[in-house]
Amino acid sequence: MFGWGVLKGMLVTLWNFLLTYLWPKKGIFTVQYPEKKLPLAQRYRNFPFLVYDGTPHMIRCVACKICESECPPKCIYIIPEKDAEGRVQKKPAVFDIDYAICMNCGLCEEVCPFDSIFMDHEYEISKYNRAEDLMVRKEALLKPWEYFAKIRPHDFERIEAKRAAKSAKAKPVAPAEKPSQKPDAGPTSPQQGSVPKNG
Amino acid sequence: MSLPCAPTLKTELLEVSIGPQHPSTHGVFRMNAVLDGETVVKLKPVMGYLHRNHEQIAETLPYLANMPYTDRLDYICSMTNNFAYALAVEKLAGIDVPERAQYLRVMMAELTRLVNHSLLIGFLLNDLGAWFTPVFYAFREREKILDFFEAVSGSRMMCNYFRFGGVKADLPESALDQVRRIVRDYPRFLDEFERLLAGNEILKSRCQRVGILPKELAVNASITGPMLRASGVNYDIRKADRYSIYDRFDFRVPLGMTGDVYDRYYVRVLEMRESVKILEQVLKQMPEKGDILSAKGLQACRAPRMWKPPAGDAYGRIESPKGELGFYLVSDGSPKPYRYHVRPPSFINLTVLEDLCIGQKIADAVIILGSIDIVLGEVDR
Numbered sequence: 001m002f003g004w005g006v007l008k009g010m011l012v013t014l015w016n017f018l019l020t021y022l023w024p025k026k027g028i029f030t031v032q033y034p035e036k037k038l039p040l041a042q043r044y045r046n047f048p049f050l051v052y053d054g055t056p057h058m059i060r061c062v063a064c065k066i067c068e069s070e071c072p073p074k075c076i077y078i079i080p081e082k083d084a085e086g087r088v089q090k091k092p093a094v095f096d097i098d099y100a101i102c103m104n105c106g107l108c109e110e111v112c113p114f115d116s117i118f119m120d121h122e123y124e125i126s127k128y129n130r131a132e133d134l135m136v137r138k139e140a141l142l143k144p145w146e147y148f149a150k151i152r153p154h155d156f157e158r159i160e161a162k163r164a165a166k167s168a169k170a171k172p173v174a175p176a177e178k179p180s181q182k183p184d185a186g187p188t189s190p191q192q193g194s195v196p197k198n199g
Numbered sequence: 200m201s202l203p204c205a206p207t208l209k210t211e212l213l214e215v216s217i218g219p220q221h222p223s224t225h226g227v228f229r230m231n232a233v234l235d236g237e238t239v240v241k242l243k244p245v246m247g248y249l250h251r252n253h254e255q256i257a258e259t260l261p262y263l264a265n266m267p268y269t270d271r272l273d274y275i276c277s278m279t280n281n282f283a284y285a286l287a288v289e290k291l292a293g294i295d296v297p298e299r300a301q302y303l304r305v306m307m308a309e310l311t312r313l314v315n316h317s318l319l320i321g322f323l324l325n326d327l328g329a330w331f332t333p334v335f336y337a338f339r340e341r342e343k344i345l346d347f348f349e350a351v352s353g354s355r356m357m358c359n360y361f362r363f364g365g366v367k368a369d370l371p372e373s374a375l376d377q378v379r380r381i382v383r384d385y386p387r388f389l390d391e392f393e394r395l396l397a398g399n400e401i402l403k404s405r406c407q408r409v410g411i412l413p414k415e416l417a418v419n420a421s422i423t424g425p426m427l428r429a430s431g432v433n434y435d436i437r438k439a440d441r442y443s444i445y446d447r448f449d450f451r452v453p454l455g456m457t458g459d460v461y462d463r464y465y466v467r468v469l470e471m472r473e474s475v476k477i478l479e480q481v482l483k484q485m486p487e488k489g490d491i492l493s494a495k496g497l498q499a500c501r502a503p504r505m506w507k508p509p510a511g512d513a514y515g516r517i518e519s520p521k522g523e524l525g526f527y528l529v530s531d532g533s534p535k536p537y538r539y540h541v542r543p544p545s546f547i548n549l550t551v552l553e554d555l556c557i558g559q560k561i562a563d564a565v566i567i568l569g570s571i572d573i574v575l576g577e578v579d580r
Binding site: 002003004005006008009011012013016029040041042043044045066069070071072103104105106107110111119154 | 260261263264265266267268270271332336339342346349350351352353354357359367368371391394395396397398399400401402403500501502503504
């Protein structure tokens with residue numbers, strides 16, 4: 001019979017329509033966003049943040065610049081801190097991430113040997129100004145290690161176990177890290193001259 | 200019936216530019232159509248509005264750093280893009296993949312096929328005038344798969360999950376149940392979807408015998424994927440090349456008869472059923488535990504900037520939901536590829552658009568375009 005196919009299709013929509021009233025749990029799939037929010041997966045990644053232990057002065061980042069050079073769209077800018085005599089310290093003086101450029105790939109987190117940069121769960125980051133507000137400085141990026149424990153408990157446990165094992169045999173591990181830092185110092189050191197540009 | 204003044208009326212061809220901002224062009228695609236009344240006489244696709252210099256960017260980056268960029272090619276199925284790129288690099292450097300990672304890869308690829316096909320069918324029906332109902336039914340199911348992708352890889356669409364020699368991370372605890380639920384519920388959704396529109400008389404009269412792609416033309420224009428199979432050519436790279444571990448699964452390749460829009464639509468529905476079948480087998484056969492990244496792969500992923508594959512070239516290809524997706528890499532032994540080329544299925548499938556549209560009505564040109572299944576991120580790169 002001509003038109004039977006149309007009617008059969010209409011029955012499906014009718015059934016789905018009725019389902020929203022009869023069995024809202026199955027029938028309604030939409031979440032009323034600003035009022036209601038879905039829980040995020042632990043591995044959810046959005047934009048990177050920096051970790052500190054205890055107080056914000058104790059930044060875990062040692063300014064090795066591995067993430068800076070591995071970042072595919074090159075959205076990270078790091079300048080290591082220098083003491084009075086001009087010696088490079090293991091601490092960033094400038095650590096900027098341009099959120100407008102970052103593409104949330106998470107490679108910085110994967111390559112960081114010091115567990116100091118992680119992907120955040122914060123997603124409500126709309127800003128009025130692209131140039132000023134989306135260029136996030138070190139102070140805004142810093143978040144406590146406890147925050148990480150809260151958003152990603154599984155990874156927190158894994159990393160804590162790894163760090164505990166590392167500090168238990170701190171001496172043999174320390175030299176093994178050196179070679180991975182050394183090669184960065186070469187190509188990236190000329191950038192230290194460009195302090196006025198970034199800082 | 201003709202109007203009395205018709206013979207004296209001066210008529211001429213009308214040139215219409217459809218797009219780049221047009222709801223039915225699936226992105227920023229433009230068609231320059233020349234019409235005689237309502238019939239298409241000539242149709243020229245204009246591409247390049249979304250050109251992002253993908254290939255050149257890849258040549259300035261280490262191999263792994265290009266992985267997130269491949270997500271952005273065909274943004275609906277980022278997992279399969281990763282898959283093809285990983286295969287190409289593994290071929291280049293001779294990296295092996297552990298057992299469990301292989302199964303995870305196939306699982307992701309087949310879930311991606313479900314996402315892509317259900318979405319494409321939804322939008323195709325949208326173009327036909329089934330205004331948004333099928334799209335939202337498709338979105339509802341897609342959402343469950345994307346939730347799974349988020350739990351596993353961290354991102355819903357830009358997954359960046361594959362690594363050379365394996366995958367980025369193992370499944371989290373309850374993720375396998377999530378897949379089981381998807382696999383259990385999907386056939387029911389497909390039944391519902393078919394009941395919704397497959398028998399619809401309006402859809403049939405709009406789609407059948409419209410935009411017929413003959414077998415010979417399909418082969419000569421190197422069309423691949425569901426579009427080729429809808430024309431009745433039995434060619435599926437999962438069967439022909441048997442990359443990864445596809446030789447272990449029992450599935451069939453659905454073929455069309457006439458190669459019209461309806462066949463292209465229906466072949467995809469059937470393909471989804473086969474994908475569900477593969478997923479069931481994956482869940483049954485997958486080892487409980489195991490490595491997800493081989494030792495050689497770990498080397499490549501730990502410090503991407505230092506990793507150098509041997510000099511040579513490699514071509515890795517897979518059956519992506521849209522067709523043959525291939526990555527051609529030439530390495531000169533440095534950490535960056537010397538040459539990097541993508542063979543995008545939607546771009547090459549799009550080349551027959553004019554042949555399909557000539558002689559059809561302009562309203563049909565829209566559904567023919569929809570049935571080709573293009574994503575502009577991949578066409579323009």
